[in-house]
Amino acid sequence: MNENEKGSMTFIILACLALGAITIAATLKLAPEKERTAKVPSIATEEYGKRLLGQTAELLGPDVSDPKMRFTKSRLSCGACHLGTGTEPGTLGLPPAFGHYPRFSGRTGGQTTIEDRVNECMVRSMNGKPLPKDSPQMIAMAAYIRSLSDQDAATGASQRKAHEPPPFKTPTRAANLDAGKTVFMQHCTACHGTDGAGLLAAANPIHGYVFPPLWGADSFNTGAGMHRVLTAARFIKARMPLGKPDLNDDQAFDVAAFVNSQPRPEMPNLEADYPDRKTKPVDTGYGPFADDFPLEQHRYGPFQPIEAYYKKLTKK
Ligand code: HEC
Ligand code: HEC
The missing domain is CATH 1.10.760.10 (Cytochrome c-like domain)
Structure with missing residues (x-):
């Protein structure tokens, strides 16, 4: 190798090193970007x-x-x-x-x-x-x-049998909101509070609730399954008070109705639910219905006459 050849060789090596360095730098710079998309x-x-x-x-x-x-x-x-x-x-x-x-x-x-x-x-x-x-x-x-x-x-x-929900027989009467309030005051306020607002994580509300609210701005809305009195009554009978559920059917029915009579966020466009109105559960708390029973009866019962009406309708 003469001096000239040596010079161009050094140049090529240096150029390669520089290119390599640029590539490595570029890869390093790009890596977080790539990682982010790969993380999805x-x-x-x-x-x-x-x-x-x-x-x-x-x-x-x-x-x-x-x-x-x-x-x-x-x-x-x-x-x-x-x-x-x-x-x-x-x-x-x-x-x-x-x-x-x-x-x-x-x-x-x-x-x-x-x-x-x-x-x-x-x-x-x-x-x-x-x-x-x-x-x-x-x-x-x-x-x-x-x-x-x-x-x-x-x-x-x-095991499955052990976890079957306790039987719930819908009382053959309208729910009694006053009786429901009494059940609430005796069995629920220790955790959910006398105002039903629950207990928000004290350190920082971003952590959500220690005991969830049963009504009010932070609760489920009027379109939720839990807003149906029979769904709520079955859940409450099976699960509440948390850890030692001990309400009878009448108490669960009345307290579910009391909870659901309290204010909560309104869901818009509820009338579009159940395009086939005959499929609407009898305890849906909003119209329109394929029957003439008053809204009040769909919210709080008695439900047996409504059930009988739909049974007859499907038999025809
Ligand atoms: C010992 C505390 C305690 C008592 C007493 C209690 N609950 Fe609850 N409840 C909870 C907790 C905690 C949850 C949420 C479940 C969880 O975090 O594991 C809950 C969830 C609920 C929910 C569903 C979530 C929501 O915010 O709506 C309803 C409805 C409910 N409780 C109703 C009741 C009713 C009605 C009573 C009285 C009969 C009652 N609870 C008594 C602790 C309690
Ligand atoms: C206020 C109470 C409540 C809260 C909060 C809630 N759900 Fe539900 N969820 C229900 C009820 C009531 C049903 C209906 C159960 C039924 O049809 O028997 C349901 C049904 C479901 C089902 C269908 C269950 C099945 O067997 O077909 C899924 C999945 C589900 N919820 C997931 C979620 C997820 C995920 C969240 C949170 C983003 C959530 N739920 C929050 C009350 C609640």
Whole structure:
């Protein structure tokens, strides 16, 4: 190699090193960007789904710092109704939920998927907005709910029997709101408060509720399943007071009616629900109906005459 050749060789090596350095620098700079996009699917895990059900207010609630992530207006968590983040079998347990979809929904008048059903709870029970179906949050929740179905498959018949809800026989009378208030004052206020507002995490409301509100601005809206007196009465009889449910049918019926007679967020466009009005559950608290019973009777009973009317209608 002569001096000239040596010079150009050094130049080539230096150029290569420089190029390499630029490439490495560029890769380093680009890496976080790439990682971020790669994270979208990897964050959508069952574990994240479980957290979303348990810490909904913290992750999707009105106090979340990123306004784009504020999907629920209420500070409830899904777990306020689906106890133990849905793991507890029995009333409103989610272990069998995944297997129920896709299915026809009278409320929407069409086929619904598990994602549609989660969004119904987002919009009604959580008084919020639907999550995009391809969002990591929805994918994670669906994955988590699916993982619970394995647990369901492993449940033996005797275990299943142990978690069957206690029988609830609808009293053959209208619910008594005054009696319901008495039950509430005696059995519910210790946790849910005398004003039904529950107990917000003292350190920081972003953590949501220690004891959830039963009515008021932060509660489920008028379109929620829990706003139906019979749904609420069955849940309350099976689950409340939390840990030692001991109400009889009359008490559960009256206190459910009392809770649901209290103010809560109004869901708009409820008249569009149940396009086939004959599929509307008798205890739906809003019209229009395919019958002439007064709204008051649909809200508080007695329900047997309404049930008899629809039984006759389907027999014809
Ligand atoms: C205020 C109470 C409440 C809250 C909060 C709530 N749900 Fe629900 N959820 C219900 C009721 C009531 C039903 C109807 C159960 C039925 O049809 O028997 C239901 C049904 C469901 C179902 C269908 C279950 C099945 O077996 O078909 C899924 C899935 C579900 N909820 C997920 C969620 C998720 C996820 C959240 C939070 C984003 C949530 N729910 C929040 C009350 C609630
Ligand atoms: C020992 C405390 C305690 C008592 C007493 C109690 N609850 Fe609850 N309740 C809870 C907790 C906690 C939850 C949420 C579930 C969870 O976080 O595990 C809940 C959830 C609920 C829910 C669904 C969520 C919501 O915000 O609407 C209803 C409805 C309810 N309770 C009604 C009642 C009624 C009616 C009584 C009285 C008969 C009652 N509870 C008594 C602790 C209690």
